[in-house]
Amino acid sequence: xxxIFFSYSHVDENLRDRLETHLSSLRRQGxxxxxxxxxITAGTxxxxxxxNHLNAADIILLLVSPDFIDSDYCHAQEMRLALERH
Numbered sequence: 001x002x003x004i005f006f007s008y009s010h011v012d013e014n015l016r017d018r019l020e021t022h023l024s025s026l027r028r029q030g031x032x033x034x035x036x037x038x039x040i041t042a043g044t045x046x047x048x049x050x051x052n053h054l055n056a057a058d059i060i061l062l063l064v065s066p067d068f069i070d071s072d073y074c075h076a077q078e079m080r081l082a083l084e085r086h
Contacts (some may be wrong), residue, residue, distance in 0.1 A: 001030055001031065001032060001033055002031065002032050002033075002058040002059055003032070003033050003034070003035065003053075003056060003057050003058050003059070004023075004032055004033070004034040004035070004057065004058070004059045004060075004061055005034075005035055005036070005053055005054050005057035005059070005060045005061065006019075006020075006034060006035070006036040006061050006063060007054075007060060007061065007062045007063065007068075007074060007078040007079065007082065008036070008062075008063035008065075008068060008074070009063075009065060009067035009068045009070070009071045009074055011065075011067040012063055012065050012067055012068065013038070015063060015065070016036060016063055019061075019063070020034060032059075035053045035057070037049070037050055047077075050077070050078065051081070054078060054081050054082065054085075055081070055085070060082040060085065062074075062078070062079055062082060
């Protein structure tokens with residue numbers, strides 16, 4: 001099973017949800033699992049959880065939009081780490 005990490009601007013959360021819906025048949029078949037920051041539980045360090053899942057992901061999807069480009073965190077943290085892994 002391949003793990004997908006979604007990197008996106010929170011402004012685009014509805015688009016991420018729609019993409020997950022499109023991928024649901026692959027999830028049901030056990031081909032993929034996905035993770036995004038809305039799955040972080042209370043008391044868990046945000047940066048540490050994101051870094052751990054980003055480093056463990058088989059596939060990193062950057063949902064690039066104007067809001068993604070405008071986000072310092074998406075650009076400086078998630079996109080940088082994804083490019084380093086590439």
